[in-house]
Amino acid sequence: MQHAFPPNPLHMTLVEAAEAVRSGEVTAVALTKASIDAFKTKDAAVNSLISLDEAAALEAAEGLDRLRDAGRLLGPLHGVPLAHKDMYYRAGKPCTAGSKIRADFVPSYTSTALHRLEAAGSITVGMLNMAEFAQNPTGHNAHYGDCHNPWGLDYCTGGSSSGSGAAVAARFVFGALGSDTGGSIRLPAAMCGVTGIKGTQTRVSRYGAMPLSFSADNVGPLARTARDCARLMGAIAGHDPMDPTSAREPVPDYEAALDGNIKGMRIGVPTTYFFDGADDEIVAAVEKAVSLLKEAGAEIIELPLPHMDAVSTYGSIVSRCESAAIHGEWMRKRAADYAVHLSGRIYGGMAVPAAYYIEALSRRGPILKAFGREVFDKVDAFVAPTLRMPVPTLAETDIDRRGAPAISSFNAISNNTRAINYLGLPSVSAPCGFDRNGLPIGLMIQGRPFAEARILKIADVYQRMTDWHERRPEAAA
């Protein structure tokens, strides 16, 4: 790939950085030092980092450079520094999950996602800030400090993968793992102006990832571009014997699918649910994105989506019930060690009858099949705003300080993303503009189960026609 080598190597995309290492234009050590330096000098205001592992990262980078000098590359991420949400286990290293309760937890095994990324040649420079136990959509954290949006430090980053969105947007690192149970990859991607993908439920192994909701947890990446995400997904997707729930579906070459051609592809625009009460600026940005996709050759089809009342109701309780089960013991013994908003959220989940929870899970398959018939027999993908509102401020969504009045704005953030988790569909968020406050707007693209390549292809075509993903915030490295 031909590209002009920028003065700051962190301004390259992940794919450009990997190609620069491969071609010898830059070393893994140089990239890793640049990333570490960016965290050290620029992160104080953003607060995206929980821990930096400088010595281990540089040692890994030196080893990768020696390999490259010997004519050997580990894989498509050779020499690329990454950082990850601090909920991925590594044997012998602390993993806080953004919590006080697990501040000293040291796992005895390493997550499959970390293992696969490093087997592909990436370097882990540190672990990133996140919502406590991955359970808020804003980026607040009472224990490690709130994460701040690089586009406006008073604004939410989105959550729960707050540090992942902020660190990628601020060009501290080329990509990051997040996790997504109700929008936790796509919300920070949208609010921070980067690209993030949640695969089909079961697409990526969850072995060694902190559990929140057995039915809705997803491991996935955030990076600058759809192509970057394709490369990262290619490294982590696929069956894992250590996670028997992971899909046995073959993993296609996601990057090879990005051929720039969506001529004749049928793209749906929902006439139900996803635009309800959406801010005019958000609607306008998504409509403009749709018009560009049409210009690229896609056929645009407006259509209603089935059973959205059920999706909304059922989707609102699944992760809350499962989280209530996981956290029951700590709620009995250490409730005061949770942030106020989190103990409150978990508490509510404890009251939902088991019969309702099982009804919600039991209807999931039939509703997904209805989507197959009534949506995906008519369109190849459908688009929506990632969130319906402009990026809120940290202050207006701060339940711990404002109390109950902040709950409704807090909950409204994930209306669109949470519905997709209930359906288990693959979903990507890509930046599609900026709001009146100068904060990013996200376009969310969904496809059939295991259609990750298709939705990445649409996002890639869109990014070939726009430059939203190339813009850098002032707080960036």
Add this chain to the structure above:
Amino acid sequence: MSGELEQLIEQQIETWTGVAPPSDVARAWAEQLAAVIDGFEALRGTLAFEEEPSGFEAALQATKE
């Protein structure tokens, strides 16, 4: 939500889990269950006898790319 329902929910959680409301915010989250109850009421009669959670994995395969 009526005070009576709020009390019932607190008693239910306390009885089944041994957890008291950790804060007023927790009570406010619990109050929001009234909307969830309304949502389930509106969906009554839609669950078929044979449906079960494992149908989701089959549906992923049945509707896949």
